[in-house]
Amino acid sequence: MSREESHAIVLGASMGGLLAARVLSDHFDRVTIVERDALPLDASPTDAVHRKGVPQGRHAHGILASGRLTLEEMFPGLSATLRAAGAQEADLTGTRWILGGHRQRLDDLGFPGLCCTRPTLEAAVRARVLALPGVSARTEHDVLGLVHRRGRVEGVRVLGRRDGSAEETLAGDLVVDATGRGSKLPQWLEAMGYSPPAEERVRVKISYTTALFRRERRHVDGGIVLVVGAAPPNPRAGVALAVGPDTWIVTLIGYLGDRAEPSHEGCLAFSRTLPAPDLHELLADSEPVSEFSTSTFSHSQRRRYDALDEHPEGLIAFGDAMCSFNPIFGQGMTVAAHEARALGACLAGGETAGLWRRFYKSSRAIIDIPWSIAVGNDLRYPDVEGARPALGGLLDRYLDRVLAVGASDARVGTAFLRVTNLLDPPQALMRPTTLARVLLGTPARSTLASPAEGDAALATRG
Ligand SMILES: Cc1cc2nc3c(=O)[nH]c(=O)nc-3n(C[C@H](O)[C@H](O)[C@H](O)COP(=O)(O)OP(=O)(O)OC[C@H]3O[C@@H](n4cnc5c(N)ncnc54)[C@H](O)[C@@H]3O)c2cc1C
Structure with missing residues (x-):
């Protein structure tokens, strides 16, 4: 290889690595993606398959609204490709969000959300990235x-x-580690004589149980998303995404060791004790059309590369290798998309010296908010260990009221969804107009199951 030619090497060809490669191709003559799995390189999104390196791909994967916009910006026409592969599209009013036990009233966002399986999304993005000039993959x-x-x-x-x-x-001028939460970069840094990053962990011991179910038009009033969010102290949540005209992907989620048995009966029993009956009703009116898959996610982890004083040039950590969030808020791919955009901005001046410092500084700003949203919710479970913020209780009560008022006030419900979709910062919920609506609005009565009912439901807690 001629060392005159600039070369970036990306480790890992999952969503993080692909999005990094997309941006690097604007700044380097060649980009090589190294991936341990065999990838179906010529597969269309329609016949996308699961692979070992991305076990989470079997579960419902939502792309947040801001991630959706960023992906379309990076790959114009991606949504059309996904639609052709069966992805379903609808604005917020074609979705049902039951949060804090309250069904939120919602306004349109002005652009639609899109549901598809994780392998479909990854295959479509991979095809676009590998078609870029200078980009190639070393698989297996x-x-x-x-x-x-x-x-x-x-x-x-x-x-x-x-x-x-x-x-x-x-040999390369820049190495981007996108090997996921199991990244060995901290050990590699130590072996090279650098301090590894400090690591923040929040133990949540979450279990996912997933299957595809037959979709009927009568389900969820024809909508494409049904979310029954976790409402502490109830440790259960569930989501159904329409990933095809006739197919739901349904994932049931248990906190702190709670889990749904991987069978239709197990999912029916579990969903009966969710904070709202809607997902149970869907499952009772449908049949599984796939095997059941299960996964556990022990802890969220944030590696503080942004706090390092010393770091080698020519290297950055990216995506889940830097921060792996409790997946319940569906933030990982959106954060990776935002990081990719930030990486492009850091390279825009053509200067690679000190890139690590600039990139980690930008990513800190990207990660702080989704991390605080996820961890803030986790800490509402008394058994989740971690320092509670001084005003945490007050904030929790305000958010409970936001969701209770959001049941009848679409401006409030939509404001909350805009924050969790990373379109607006959490402070948006404190803007005077929203604050007034929340404080003066009429909160819906809580419909949450009592802890006693919840306890009865936890027979499968493991
Ligand atoms: C259960 C679960 C549900 C989730 N749901 C959502 C969701 O709804 N929405 C969302 O946005 N995000 C979700 N996520 C997070 C999302 O999957 C990740 O954020 C996203 O895949 C980006 O991660 P990544 O590419 O950085 O790492 P990963 O996806 O972990 O990919 C790492 C890649 O590196 C490869 N690799 C690893 N080690 C090596 C090696 N030594 N040599 C070569 N290759 C290697 C792997 O094979 C893999 O391809 C979920 C995660 C989990 C666990």
């Missing part, structure tokens, strides 16, 4: 470590997974 290759000299990462060591493969070194 494990990244073993980094090549480091005099304060700079100069490449990566990789090993093919096929029998007889020998270790190789790929």
Whole structure:
């Protein structure tokens, strides 16, 4: 390879790696994505398949409104490709959100949300990225470590997974670690003589149980999203997304070891004790059309690369490798899209020296809000360990009131959804007009199951 040619290497070809590669292709002559899985490189989004490196792909994956907008900006026409592959589209009024036990009244956002399976989305994005000039993928290759000299990462060591493969070194000007929450970068940094990042963890022990179900037009009044959000102390939540004209993906979620048994009966029993009956009614009126999948997610983790004083040049951590959120708020792909945009801005001046510092500073601002939304909700469960903010109780009561008023006031319900979709910052809920509506509005009566009813439901807690 000519070292005159600039070369970026991206580790991991999941959503984080693909979005980073998309942006890097604007700034480097070549971009090589290294991925341990075999990827169906020529598959269309319609026949996208699950793969081992992204086990979460079997579960409902929502893309938040701001992520949807960012993806369309990065890949014009992506929504049309996804629609052609069966994705379903509707504005907020074609969705049903039951939050804090209250069905929210909603206004249109002015652009539609889109539902599809995670493999469909990833396959569509992958096809677009690999079609970019200079971008290629090394699949079925494990990244073993980094090549480091005099304060700079100069490449990566990789090993093919096929029998007889020998270790190789790929030289590059920039290495982007997008290998997910299991990233070995902290250990690699230590081995190179740097301090690893401090790590914040919030243990939530969440379980996901998922299957595809037959979709009828009568379900959810023809809508494409049904969310029954977690309403602490009830440890249960559920979501149904229309991922095709006749198909729901339904995921039931339990906090702190609670879980739905992976069967239709198990899901019916679990959904009966959600904070609202809507998902139970859907499941009682449908049949599974796939196997059931389960996963557990032990803790959210945020690696504070942004707080490091020393770090090699030519290297950044990206996506879940930097921060892996409690997935219940569906933030990971949207945050990766925002990070990709920030990476593009950091490279815009053509300067790669000090990139790590600029990029980590931008990503801190991107991660802070979704992290505080997810952790703030987690800490409402008494058994989740962590320091409670001084005014946390007051804030929780205000948010409860937002959701109770949002049941009848679409301006309030929509304001809340705009925050959780990362379109507006949480402070938007304190703007004078919203504050007045929340404080003077009429809150709906709580319909939440009592803790006793909840306890009876927790027979499957493991
Ligand atoms: C249960 C669950 C549900 C979720 N639901 C949502 C949701 O609804 N909405 C949302 O936006 N996000 C959701 N997420 C998060 C989302 O999946 C991630 O944020 C997103 O995939 C971006 O992650 P990533 O690409 O950084 O890492 P990952 O998706 O973890 O991908 C890492 C990639 O690196 C590869 N890799 C790892 N190690 C190596 C190695 N040594 N060599 C070569 N390749 C390697 C893996 O094979 C994989 O392809 C969910 C996560 C979980 C766990």
